[in-house]
Amino acid sequence: MIEVKNLKKKFGKVEAVKNVNFTAADGVITGFLGENGAGKSTTLRMIGGSLKADQGSVTIDGRLVSMRDPQSRRHLGVLSDAKGLYERLSTRENIELFGSLCGLDKSTLKDRIQSLVDLLDLSEIIDRKTVGFSTGQKMKAALARILVNRPQNLILDEPTSGLDVYSTRHLRDIIRRLRDEGICVVISTHIMQEVDALCDSIVLIDHGVTIGQFEKQHFLNEYQAVTVEDAFVSAVDRASEGRG
Amino acid sequence: MTILKILIWKDLKDFIRDRRSLLTLVSLVIGFPLLYIGILGITASKVESDRNKTITVEMFRGERAKDLSRFLETQGMDVQQKSGDFDKQTFLDGPNSLAIVIPSVFTLSGPMGGQKQRHSIDLMVDHRDQDAQKQLQTIQGLLTAYGQSIGNRRLLLRGVNPAITDGIKVRLVELNQETMAASIVLQLLAAVLSISCFMSTLYLTIDSISGEKQRQTLEPVFMLPLHRWQIYWAKIVVCCLVALLSLIAGALFFTYICRHPSFQSAVGLYAEFSYGLAMQGVFIFFPLAILAVSLQLLIATVSRSIKEAQGLASLLGIGGMLPAILASTLDLDGDSLVVQLLPSISQAKLMEGLIKTSEIPVSQMFLSCAGSLIVAVLAFFIGQLYFYQEKVLKTT
Numbered sequence: 233m234i235e236v237k238n239l240k241k242k243f244g245k246v247e248a249v250k251n252v253n254f255t256a257a258d259g260v261i262t263g264f265l266g267e268n269g270a271g272k273s274t275t276l277r278m279i280g281g282s283l284k285a286d287q288g289s290v291t292i293d294g295r296l297v298s299m300r301d302p303q304s305r306r307h308l309g310v311l312s313d314a315k316g317l318y319e320r321l322s323t324r325e326n327i328e329l330f331g332s333l334c335g336l337d338k339s340t341l342k343d344r345i346q347s348l349v350d351l352l353d354l355s356e357i358i359d360r361k362t363v364g365f366s367t368g369q370k371m372k373a374a375l376a377r378i379l380v381n382r383p384q385n386l387i388l389d390e391p392t393s394g395l396d397v398y399s400t401r402h403l404r405d406i407i408r409r410l411r412d413e414g415i416c417v418v419i420s421t422h423i424m425q426e427v428d429a430l431c432d433s434i435v436l437i438d439h440g441v442t443i444g445q446f447e448k449q450h451f452l453n454e455y456q457a458v459t460v461e462d463a464f465v466s467a468v469d470r471a472s473e474g475r476g
Numbered sequence: 477m478t479i480l481k482i483l484i485w486k487d488l489k490d491f492i493r494d495r496r497s498l499l500t501l502v503s504l505v506i507g508f509p510l511l512y513i514g515i516l517g518i519t520a521s522k523v524e525s526d527r528n529k530t531i532t533v534e535m536f537r538g539e540r541a542k543d544l545s546r547f548l549e550t551q552g553m554d555v556q557q558k559s560g561d562f563d564k565q566t567f568l569d570g571p572n573s574l575a576i577v578i579p580s581v582f583t584l585s586g587p588m589g590g591q592k593q594r595h596s597i598d599l600m601v602d603h604r605d606q607d608a609q610k611q612l613q614t615i616q617g618l619l620t621a622y623g624q625s626i627g628n629r630r631l632l633l634r635g636v637n638p639a640i641t642d643g644i645k646v647r648l649v650e651l652n653q654e655t656m657a658a659s660i661v662l663q664l665l666a667a668v669l670s671i672s673c674f675m676s677t678l679y680l681t682i683d684s685i686s687g688e689k690q691r692q693t694l695e696p697v698f699m700l701p702l703h704r705w706q707i708y709w710a711k712i713v714v715c716c717l718v719a720l721l722s723l724i725a726g727a728l729f730f731t732y733i734c735r736h737p738s739f740q741s742a743v744g745l746y747a748e749f750s751y752g753l754a755m756q757g758v759f760i761f762f763p764l765a766i767l768a769v770s771l772q773l774l775i776a777t778v779s780r781s782i783k784e785a786q787g788l789a790s791l792l793g794i795g796g797m798l799p800a801i802l803a804s805t806l807d808l809d810g811d812s813l814v815v816q817l818l819p820s821i822s823q824a825k826l827m828e829g830l831i832k833t834s835e836i837p838v839s840q841m842f843l844s845c846a847g848s849l850i851v852a853v854l855a856f857f858i859g860q861l862y863f864y865q866e867k868v869l870k871t872t
Contacts, residue, residue: 299864305701316691
């Protein structure tokens with residue numbers, strides 16, 4: 233479970249995140265929604281520990297996340313918008329690297345990689361260097377890399393961006409399967425169909441402030457909308473009016 | 477320790493598969509020794525060809541100094557007799573850079589002329605020709621020898637032994653020609669090692685941090701359950717290892733070429749130069765290589781792009797070699813504590829000592845190591861502190 237409280241972050245004079253609060257429960261896919269520049273990625277980077285929050289706190293399974301406490305990230309897997317694969321290493325070597333850095337021994341690693349090859353259909357690219365991979369291949373390799381440790385909490389930043397229809401469907405199936413295994417999944421996206429198709433819970437963020445956290449049906453009811461897209465637009469418009 | 481080993485192995489693998497870093501390293505290890513030795517070979521062959529080259533000298537009013545003309549010709553000079561008076565512009569426009577002008581009152585036609593007064597001749601030189609200075613020295617030497625021979629013959633005519641005019645007889649005995657050759661080779665080795673320190677890991681260090689920033693591979697690793705210092709330490713260990721290997725490979729390759737008979741006969745340097753001596757050079761320069769790696773990693777950490785890092789690291793390379801160059805031109809006191817501590821200068825001074833005695837003084841080596849390593853550790857810790865700043869992920 234991920235709990236975010238009163239998170240604030242400034243870059244110079246720009247307040248990227250002003251006040252973000254939400255809770256992402258285990259066995260639930262939480263959609264983190266917001267326009268471009270709303271502060272989604274900055275919030276996720278603070279949860280991942282690569283950025284330090286100016287104020288507020290992030291706890292993962294009850295443990296406070298800190299840049300200087302690596303163990304606080306032990307149960308977290310982050311797929312950031314930058315996939316960051318080592319291009320001179322093969323997919324297998326990329327996965328092995330992350331697995332061994334998370335403390336997996338060789339035999340466990342071997343078994344896990346084989347199950348990931350099956351789960352993500354990696355057989356064609358597993359022993360290829362990742363340089364020159366398509367967006368879909370990069371996504372699969374990066375996802376395999378964070379899943380090898382079987383983290384209890386997953387953060388996926390724009391996971392389907394650039395993927396074709398088949399890859400998107402496949403990835404959604406995988407995410408659902410992970411949710412069904414009891415994993416806490418947070419997805420940052422601005423693709424409303426994705427939220428519609430995947431998310432159980434929705435966190436709305438606008439101009440660095442959380443507008444609210446809703447169950448999907450409650451979200452539609454709250455804004456008297458039929459689709460998540462309509463509800464999102466109404467919510468953002470209402471927030472803009474509120475800001476004056 | 478396991479995490480560090482995993483990271484070191486990953487960085488090594490990444491480096492070995494990076495063709496650009498490898499090529500830079502290999503071209504440096506092979507290229508610079510070859511370059512220096514090539515320059516030495518060219519210089520040696522130029523000296524040899526100059527030695528065998530016939531010097532041409534124009535002579536005006538040569539009919540008044542026929543004996544001198546003959547003397548110069550017997551010494552291998554090409555004497556071109558010119559008629560008329562010497563004209564400066566015509567001479568400068570001509571192909572030769574030396575001319576001898578015999579004055580009109582010069583009547584000496586041979587050593588038996590018996591004139592009581594000393595005659596002077598004018599030696600004209602055109603310094604625009606690169607070889608003019610060397611040719612001038614040769615002809616001045618010959619003219620002095622000619623003058624001396626005339627003087628000797630006059631003394632003989634008067635029944636005086638010319639040897640009495642020599643106040644002291646000097647016999648040149650060269651005791652250490654081989655040591656001199658080894659000293660030249662060691663000076664070249666010092667230059668090769670100094671360049672290797674600052675250049676061999678330049679691409680690797682920049683790529684391992686600035687390159688990773690640009691390829692966005694750092695952030696996913698930052699989100700793993702490991703300390704950032706472990707990532708930084710792994711990088712410095714790999715870079716230092718590569719620096720050491722390049723120093724050793726460069727020194728071995730250089731020594732191999734210098735000991736090769738075909739090189740020795742081509743250059744004329746028969747140096748008593750052992751692999752052990754070359755390894756002592758590596759030992760002297762390794763702390764400087766560690767310092768260079770620390771500074772390059774610091775630059776890569778604070779720079780926002782690969783280009784910025786490469787620019788700064790190249791400046792560091794030039795700046796790093798400058799003190800050694802200054803030390804060779806300025807007469808610095810080798811016993812001064814500052815000189816013994818200063819990175820680059822202290823290594824140059826230690827190499828000077830090695831050339832003279834084939835030994836490294838322990839105290840001087842300790843100070844040299846301490847000087848370089850203190851700065852290296854400082855740069856390393858500043859870099860590591862910066863590695864914890866979020867600015868480290870910023871790129872332009």
